[in-house]
Amino acid sequence: MEGVPPSRKAVRFGVFEVDLHAGELRKGGIRIKLQEQPFRLLQMLLERPGEIVSRDELRSRIWPADTFVDFDQGLNNAIKRLREALSESAETPRFIETIPRRGYRFIGEPRGDRRIESLAVLPLENLSGDPEQEYFADGLTEALISRLAKIRLLRVVSRTTAMHYKGVRRPLSEIAQDLQVDAVVEGTVLRSGTRVRISAQLIEARTDTHLWAESYDEDLRDVLELQSDVAWAIAREIQVKLTPEEKAQLERAHPVDREAYEAYLRGRYHWNKRSGDEKGIGILSAGD
Numbered sequence: 001m002e003g004v005p006p007s008r009k010a011v012r013f014g015v016f017e018v019d020l021h022a023g024e025l026r027k028g029g030i031r032i033k034l035q036e037q038p039f040r041l042l043q044m045l046l047e048r049p050g051e052i053v054s055r056d057e058l059r060s061r062i063w064p065a066d067t068f069v070d071f072d073q074g075l076n077n078a079i080k081r082l083r084e085a086l087s088e089s090a091e092t093p094r095f096i097e098t099i100p101r102r103g104y105r106f107i108g109e110p111r112g113d114r115r116i117e118s119l120a121v122l123p124l125e126n127l128s129g130d131p132e133q134e135y136f137a138d139g140l141t142e143a144l145i146s147r148l149a150k151i152r153l154l155r156v157v158s159r160t161t162a163m164h165y166k167g168v169r170r171p172l173s174e175i176a177q178d179l180q181v182d183a184v185v186e187g188t189v190l191r192s193g194t195r196v197r198i199s200a201q202l203i204e205a206r207t208d209t210h211l212w213a214e215s216y217d218e219d220l221r222d223v224l225e226l227q228s229d230v231a232w233a234i235a236r237e238i239q240v241k242l243t244p245e246e247k248a249q250l251e252r253a254h255p256v257d258r259e260a261y262e263a264y265l266r267g268r269y270h271w272n273k274r275s276g277d278e279k280g281i282g283i284l285s286a287g288d
Contacts, residue, residue, distance in 0.1 A: 011046050011110050012110070012211070013046075013095060013108040013109060013110045014094065014095070014108060014209070014210070015027055015210060015211065015212060015213070016086065017029075018042065018043070018046065020043065023036075023039055025039065025042070025085055029212075029233065029236045029237060032085050033085075034081065034082070034085050035078075035081060037062055037063075037074065037078045038078045038079075038081045038082040038085065040061070040062050041058060041062060041075075041078050041079070041082060041104075042082055044057070044058065044061060044062070045096065045104060045105070045106035046106055046110050048106070049106045049107075049108070049109075049110050050105065050106070050107070051105060052099050052102055052103050052104070052105050053103050053104055053105065054102060054103040055075065055102070055103050057103070058075060058103065058104075059071050059075075062078075063075070079096070079098075079104065082096060083096060093107065094107075094108065095107060095108040109207060109209070115238065115240065116154075116182040116183045116204070116238035116240070117153070117154065117155060117182055117240075118154070118155040118156070118157075118180070118181040118182050118183075119148070119154065119155075119156060119157070119181050119182060119183040119184060119185060119202075119234075119238070120156070120157035120161075120162055120165075120175070120176065120179045120181045120183075120184050120185070121141060121144050121145045121148065121156070121157070121162055121184075121185045122141075122162060122165050122166075122175070122184060122185065122186045123137070123138060123141050123162060123163055123165065123166040123167075124137045124138075124140055124141045124144075124186075124187050124188060124189045124198070124200075125137065125186075125187070125188045125189070126188075126189055127188045127189065127190040128189075128190060128191055128192075133191055134269070135265055135266050135268075135269030135270075136189065136191050136262070136265055137189040138163070138166075138265075138268075138269055138272070139264075139265030139268055139269060140189055140196075140198065140223075140227070140265075141159070141162070141163075142159045142268065142272075143227050144185070144227055144230060144231060145157075145158070145159050145162065146159075147227055147228070147231040147249075147250060148231055148234065148235070150246060150249045150250070151235060151240055151242060151246055152243065152246065153240050153241060154235075154238070154240050155181070157179050157181060159272075161179065163272075171208075172184045172186065172203050172205065172208065173205055173208050176203075176205030177205070181205060182204065182205055182206070183202055183203060183204050183205055183211070183238065184202075184203050184205060185200060185201070185202050185203075185234060186200070186201060186203070187199050187200030187201060191220075194219055194220045194221075195217065195218070195219060195220070196217070196218055196219070196220050196223055196226065197215065197216065197217045198215070198216045198226060198230060199213075199214070199215040199216075200213070200214060200215075200216075200230055200234075201213035201214075202234055202237055202238070211237050211238075212233060212234070212237040214230075214233055216229055216230060220256075220261065220262075221255045221256055221257070221261075222255060223256065223261065224255075224256055225255075228250055228251060231250050232250055232251075235250065
C-alpha cells in the first residue's frame with residue numbers, strides 16, 4: 001500500500017477522515033475527540049500502511065527521552081484511546097493490528113484527499129411493501145438528484161438515466177463503471193403515516209468502500225429539510241467546494257403542506273411515466 005505523504009491535507013479510511021493540518025479525526029464529517037498522542041500515533045501508522053511501526057520508533061517520535069512518563073503505560077493508553085475512537089478492539093481490529101513485542105501496523109486502506117467529481121443517485125428503494133408508494137420513493141430520488149445537480153463542480157447522472165437502474169441487482173462497482181462516475185448513492189425510503197425515514201449511503205466506486213451512511217427521520221412537512229440534510233452530508237463527504245450561492249440553495253428549505261407535496265410527487269411520477277392520459281398533468285397542476 002502507498003504511504004501518506006506529509007503534504008496531503010486529508011486521509012480517509014472506512015468512514016473516517018484524518019485532517020493532518022487541523023490535527024483532527026472525523027467520522028462522517030463529525031469531529032471525534034482524540035488527544036495529541038493517540039492522534040500522532042495514528043499519523044505515524046498512516047505514513048507506512050501495511051508496515052510494522054516499532055515501539056522504539058513510536059517512543060522516539062512521540063515520547064522523547066526527556067519526558068517523565070512511563071512509556072509502556074503511555075503507549076498502551078494511547079492505543080486504547082485510538083481504538084475507542086475507531087470503534088474497534090484489539091481482538092477484532094479493522095485498522096490497527098498489534099504485533100506482539102514488536103509494534104503496530106495499519107491494516108486499513110488509506111486514501112488521500114482525492115476529490116469525487118461525479119456521482120449517481122440510484123433510485124431509492126421503497127420499503128413500505130405497498131406498490132402505490134413507488135411514486136413517493138421515486139419523487140424523493142428525483143428531488144435529491146436535483147439538489148446535488150445544483151453543485152457546479154459535481155457531475156450528477158440525470159434522473160432519466162439513473163431510473164434505468166431501478167430494481168437492478170448488480171454490483172455497484174459495475175453500475176458506476178457503466179455510468180462512468182466516481183461514487184454512487186443508494187438508499188431506502190419508508191413512509192409511515194406522516195413520518196418519512198430515509199437511509200442513504202455513499203460508496204466510492206474504485207474501492208467499493210462505504211464513505212458515509214446515515215438515516216434521517218422527519219415529519220412529511222419537513223421533507224425538504226430532510227432532503228437538504230442528505231445533500232449537505234454528501235457534499236461534505238466528497239469535499240466538493242461550494243460557492244455561496246450553492247450553499248444557499250442547499251440550505252433553502254421550508255415546511256410544506258403534506259397533501260400538496262404528495263400531490264406534486266404523484267404528478268411528477270405519472271408525468272415521468274408518460275402514461276398517455278391526463279391524470280399526471282392534472283395532479284401536477286394541483287401540486288404546483
